[in-house]
Amino acid sequence: MRILWGILLGGLIAGALDIVYAFIVYGPMSYGLTPQEVLQSVAAGWLGREASRAGGLDSAMLGIASHLLIATLMAAVYVVAAQRFRALTDKAILWGFIYGLVLYVAMNYVVAPLSAAGGDGHFATSLGEISSRLRESFSDIRPHWDPRYPWLIPATIFTHTLLVGVPIALIAKRFAPQSA
Template sequence: MKNGLIATLLGGLVAGTLDILYAFIVYGPLSFGISPQQVLQSVAGGWIGREATRSGGWNTALLGLATHFMLATIMAGVFVLIASQFRALKKNAVLWGFIYGLILYVAMNYVVVPLSHAGDAPGFASSLEDASARLQESFSKVRGGGGADYPWLVWGTVFTHTVLVGIPIALINKRFTAQQA
């Protein structure tokens, strides 16, 4: 139990740090030129919408930072919980971390974002029909990229979810929960 908590917290911290540093670099100087504050505000946009987050300054950036690390910790916790039931996830940590990262990519880009305030539709999904329509639209297009100007961002988003999030979570879980196998 204690080792699982350590794996969850450390996995969330490491994956969250690697992911946000990637976002700062790629969405900053390598493509759109946005600041770390704006990157963090875009995360907060899931709660309060794009317009509100832009006018919130560092308050909304801090909300985005807290949200980012909360999500990374939840992602780590889910993996730790599942891996406690399936030993193969510890034995082949790199493979299963990569696969878990692909699942996270799909979940974040095709479910979480479209159902939040950050999606194209205003507000959270308000009904089962609204959620179903948003998910159907979401799964009908490739997400995670920068459009025609930056098509490589789709692959970068897959890279960050697999190599910088899924694999570190799986390796940290293996390291800290190995004696529980």
């Protein structure tokens, strides 16, 4: 039961911190998106960008549900791994930071490019397309770079490490089995 609570709390806290960050950074600090538009951009991973924008509040609700599910899955991976590898809780801040870096790479260079939010508006459907999208994603950082907001990449790394990875690791530590 402790593991389940750790997973749920880790996912909720990391998801909440990350989405509040997104509302602020992609809202008034850069592109001027509304919270609904930010959530629709998450739903675009399922629906494609155009369909998500057209989906109104329904696609925004899909976006928040997806966001919290993804954060909970991220927490589940760490919390379960921490049950087996004590170093993950003994040095929770260090390993949480490293986990956040892994999450940054996974989300920005694997999950997003393979999703329907990618250029073609659909999921990668063949090994060839998966290979092509991943090759393109890892070949150049510039597609993720906006010269108007050069701080966005460091800020996104910040959120994945200090607002997602570290809180998940600290919660995993809090809910780890007590040593006798």
